[in-house]
Amino acid sequence: MDNTTCYDRLLIKIKRVSKLLFAVLLFLLTCFCITITQLSILLFYRSSPAKLKFFMDLTKEGFISLLITILRVIAPSSVRITTDSNSIPKGTFYKDLKTGRISSHLSSKSVIIANHQIYTDWVFLWWLTSTADLAGEVYIMLKKSLESLPILGFGMRNYKFIFMSRKWELDRLTLHNSLGAIDANSRGVGPASDAPPLKEDSNGEIHWDTRNINDREKHWPYSLILFPEGTNMSPNTRQKSAKFSNKIGKTPFENVLLPHVTGLRYSLMQLKPSIDVLYDVTIGYSGVGKEEYGEAIYRLPNVIFRGQSPKLVDMYIRAYKLDEIPLDNEEEFSDWLYGVWQEKDQLLNTYYAKGSFGLDPEPDHTVIGAFKMSTYPFFFSFFFPGLLFLILGGLVWYCRH
Structure with missing residues (x-):
């Protein structure tokens, strides 16, 4: 019996190590191929x-x-999506019978906000956009330090991700120019249309000519993902958030951090001419209790080396039209956002007690499926490197003969 147990354990370890080696090699090879593809x-x-x-x-x-x-190889998960019946039409999310994947009719021009629990939250939100074939139109706000990562930083700059230094005098200019280009592209008059800027101010602000929308040019969709909390929930960040909440006369939350107002409000104001909707996503992870921290349980080393992942990722999604949001008044916007986060905090209380958000059980508002997407874009990453390899191989063969 003991020998059998030891043998089973050995097989589990071999399987885990094999998956890890496969994942590491696949990641390095594909990142290399993506870099070559981008250079091409x-x-x-x-x-x-x-x-x-x-x-x-x-x-x-x-x-x-x-x-x-x-x-999916090292730490597979399933996703359960529940939508708000008042703001999102029935059937927005559905199971595609041909592919078996979750698909959706999400808006093609949107901002997505969510609570921040673990470092891979953004991966699940990015996946969410893929259900509407918008994964290539995603823009994410990231810490400035990530821009300097070898290879990955180069790729993210090519993706036009927005790097924030957390110094508003610098970040305001970054947001103005980045979001201005996204907005102009969405109306066919931006840099993707080879249109020159209308002007550039002495302080570096770039402005685009959006007076005459060009219907002959492609109008590019976008999904901007950001986390108003600025960082994920941990004992340290919870303490800081509670201290600041008390300082400004707000009641601290139990399950989320106090959201920051400035960056989100400025982003919505910059995208106001083109944006269709703001999606608010509340994320819950199975295996995380009320007094626990997702970032401690699903740390990257645990996910990568132990295959430890949430078996079920819950997302509750609401939609807001911009005319429902008091953008023009900073204090009113702050109160509105605090109210949104207050409801999010209550939802998570229910989640930790019941294992779900306890909301609309109708099939048209809830869909469950595997965390996966099409592999076509993945294989595209190998096209240019493969072509280069064939050309070089052909040249070597020609020279030898």
């Missing part, structure tokens, strides 16, 4: 902004497809 795109399509953006967006989609493929 920059070389061949620099003078064609629309094609440049189109193919760069494919590499963006390929990267998230890579991450999801790896997670």
